[in-house]
Amino acid sequence: QRTLWLDLDCEVLASMDPLFDLSLEEAQMGIMREFNLTHLPRFHPGALYNSGVIVCEHGAPLVERWAEGSLTLTDQFWGDEVLLSHLINTLQI
Numbered sequence: 001q002r003t004l005w006l007d008l009d010c011e012v013l014a015s016m017d018p019l020f021d022l023s024l025e026e027a028q029m030g031i032m033r034e035f036n037l038t039h040l041p042r043f044h045p046g047a048l049y050n051s052g053v054i055v056c057e058h059g060a061p062l063v064e065r066w067a068e069g070s071l072t073l074t075d076q077f078w079g080d081e082v083l084l085s086h087l088i089n090t091l092q093i
Helices: 017-021 063-070 080-091
Strands: 004-005 029-033 049-057
Touching: 004 017, 004 029, 049 080
Parallel strands: none
Antiparallel strands: 004 049, 029 049
């Protein structure tokens, strides 16, 4: 029921088990903001989220919107991370 998404270039240095015990709340997804942009307020249009490590519940609505946008909005975003960040910020998830 829970999935851990890792980019191919991630180096795993310890057990990933704690990621499966996280409380994911309403969004059903765990993701980190880019560290150099943490000074921006929540849901700021310039805030970016790192799509290289994501933990999510099966059927999480944001993941489904991200997948749909990856197919239909490719002309508007230069990468999957920017699209995901846009969805988080505009939908205020």
